[in-house]
Amino acid sequence: MPSPQPQRTITAAALEDLPYIVHLQRIWSNQVGFLPKSALERYIDSKNTLLVKERGQHAGYLNWTVTRNGLLRFIQIAIDPPLLRTALGTRLVNFTEDSARRNKCSLIRFQCRTDLFANHLWQALGFYPSAIYHRQTARRKPCLEWTKNLIEPSRFFPNGGRRVGLCQTTGPSNEDEDLDATTPNEDDGRVSDKRPSPPMS
């Protein structure tokens, strides 16, 4: 008799998963933006896309970049609509976070439009709002940047690791320029790749 499918599994996505990822990106396009197939393929090729399955069926994905300086930035996270609020998003984020710690990353970041319910997830998972990016037109909602420190900040910063206040900005901060492989697209807030990132184990 074949052994039963485990309830939930998390694996690196393969190219055969691309049609599902494109499909889920389309469903949530207003939330996650649009990445062309070629970009999604690059995240898969570099092992920077995780797929979560529920009883063997696709249930969601998460992709990210990592800079040489140890900043891991989530690019997109999306869960199948019927499976929302069943902790799949938490599983994907926690899995990536564990891997990031093993790979000595120091920070995880993600940008999220202020009107999206996804902001609740970041707060629930212990991220803190570190910056707000205003758009060029008032019609467009600002983006909140959520951060989690993976390494005790007092080891690095002369102020003993105290959190500074929420930074108001209309563009990437100097720290981002220095640390980050992705920057917000000035026009619509999506992020775009600038450099390939090292794969994560």
Ligand SMILES: CC(C)(COP(=O)(O)OP(=O)(O)OC[C@H]1O[C@@H](n2cnc3c(N)ncnc32)[C@H](O)[C@@H]1OP(=O)(O)O)[C@@H](O)C(=O)NCCC(=O)NCCS
């Ligand atoms: C954001 C997203 C990935 C969260 O995934 P999820 O699997 O539904 O989230 P989880 O079940 O792990 O939620 C963990 C906690 O986050 C908070 N949370 C998540 N979604 C929430 C919502 N819609 N409203 C309020 N709190 C929410 C809750 O505290 C929740 O714990 P609880 O269910 O025990 O109360 C999912 O809603 C999604 O795919 N959204 C569409 C795409 C998107 O917005 N991506 C992010 C773009 S910025």
